Amino acid sequence: MRLLRAERRGFAGSAEVLADDGHRADVAAYVADMARPFGGESxxxxxxxxxxxxxxxLVAAVVSPEEPVDLLVLAFSVHDVWPGRATATYLSHLCPGTPLSFAICDQGSAAPFTALRxxxxxxxxxxxxxxxxxxxxxYDAGAPLPAEHRGVAMLYGGGAGARVTDLRQHADVAPGAVPGLASLAVAELSGGPVPVVVxxxxxxxxxxxxxHALVSQGQPTTGVWWELTAALDGGADVVVVxxxxxxxxxxxxAAVSSVER
Known part of the structure; x- marks a missing residue:
């Protein structure tokens, strides 16, 4: 699979759906009910x-009617303001090809990597x-929230484009074990002095x-993918995230390469 096209966008303000007072009140009550048993006060x-x-x-920006999609995967960590909607199913309806679709969440910032797998x-x-x-x-989620509303879309398929050459995920890694494991993985995946985004x-x-590693700022889930697309657009042959x-x-x-290795 090669990265045929990518789009990254920031979004200002609040969702259109929140302009409906009734919906906003219903969602606020739902979120409060869900947070209360865990000591969270909305x-x-x-x-x-x-x-x-x-x-x-994002779908409209990267998928044309002439390129129907077979699979759509939505990856996120923070829930949105419409928790009752099956968003992946809704997006399948909008996407050319009406693809099989599902979401990956509850994995924190690992969700996009799992989705790529x-x-x-x-x-x-x-x-x-x-x-x-x-x-x-x-409510207080107990974890840092993103600085901005952001999204990254990546369309994969055959043909010309950057290729995901390797992808590794390790579970239950203690903080003290991270430096050694991360250093080894980046060295093996990069094969030399290439852009590294962490x-x-x-x-x-x-x-x-x-x-030379670039540290993405303020965006726990989209940050490294935002910088990946920027590096590839800038002409980088290989990027490690x-x-x-x-x-x-x-x-x-993960390592993404626009050249054969």
Whole structure:
């Protein structure tokens, strides 16, 4: 599978659906009920973005009617402002090809890497990976929220384009074990001095990371993918992206190459 096309976008303000007072009140009550048993207190006016609205724009930007998609995977960590909607199913309806679709969540920042593994293993003719995160929750989640509402769409298929040459995920990695494991993985996947993008969470526990590594800022889930697309657009032949979820202790590393190796 090769990366045929990618799009990254930021989104301002709140979702269109929140303009409906009734919907906003219903969702606020639902979120409060879900948070209460865990000691979370919902407060303030409900705001934020809907992944359906965000991804709708991304799908239109990267998929043409002449390129029907067979598989659509939505990866996210923070829930959106329409938790009752089956967003992946909704997006399948909008996407050319009406593809098989599902979401991957509850894996923190490892979700996009897991989604990419699914895309590679599925064997679809064309597959669309959507990585999204919105920056507003009406309660304390106990984890840093994104700085902005952002989304990255990556269309994979046959033909010309950058190829995912390797992808590794390690579960239950203690912070102290991260530097050694990350250094080994990046060295093996890069094969030399190539652009390396790491998340803030990984940088925090990897003081000996490569000096030229770019640390993505403020976006726990979309950050490394945002910078990956920028590096490829800038002409990089090989890019390595790496992330660590310190709460769930997943270490994920992937290499994307636009040249045959």
């Amino acid at each position: 407060g303030g006016d409900l705001a934020g973005q809907s992944y359906g609205e965000m991804a709708r724009e 699914v895309v590679r293993a599925h064997g679809a003719r064309r597959a669309l990976l959507l990585v999204v995160e919105q920056a507003s929750l009406p 998340s803030e969470a990984l940088a925090a526990v990897w003081p000996g990371r490569p000096e 790496a992330d660590y979820d310190h709460r769930l202790r997943y270490l994920s590393v």
